Amino acid sequence: MVVIGSGSILTRLEAAGRVEEYRLLTFPTAVGAGRRLFPDGRLLTLLSSEQVGPASLTRYGTASAPAPASRASAAASAPESAS
Template sequence: MNDIIVIEFTTLDGVVEDPDGSGGTAHGGWAFRHGPEAVSGDKFDLGARLETGALLLGRKTWQLFSKLWPNRTDEFSARMNNATKVVASRTLTDVGAWQNSTVLSGDLADEARRLREERDVIVIGSIGIARTLMAQGLVDEYRLLVFPVVLGAGRRLFETPCDLTLVSTEQRGAAASLRYRTG
């Protein structure tokens, strides 16, 4: 069985909003205060999953990524650029700016289920998508990069209680990579 994996940068107090500062929030950019090496490369150990899986992105995340990734040529960027990308949007119709992108048709949860039958589904950022899939009980794994920052305010990934099983932890510079399974 394939997995739906949610990937997020997060603070110690669970804030996932605006890690790069592009959202213009008062505390935005908190992940990037630790230097580019803290957020660059395959910090979430996606590896070959980028070649065999599909990225499921919200419109805002896709629009941000479609400006950043296509011009990068390192090995990880090449994998990101070549990956299958499905964009959940009610307004976006042209996804030609980033290769291998298509707009999701139909209900988000139904399409995520359908995609998972074929391959792993990787949700990067895209808090709204992650929360929708969480509410439907569709997320199999969380990969979190936790930064040593406490904001006290901002959108959090987890809004309701849930039990998770720790799979692994690893230090990644100033941050900690945590992997959890559901169920």
């Protein structure tokens, strides 16, 4: 599911443990005030970051999502089916 620009829906999905990854497209801006996107103490894992024009596209994994390395190792250790 992709949610664009809805903090209230995002808050409910995260509280229900339904968010595995955040993809944020940010433009460098300093305003000095505003509402926090994540609550204090929220731990995220940086999965990737790339420049897209003047913006930065970053991917963050949540604590409830399996780490990318564990997904790859799980796939590699899965038994092969007989053909």
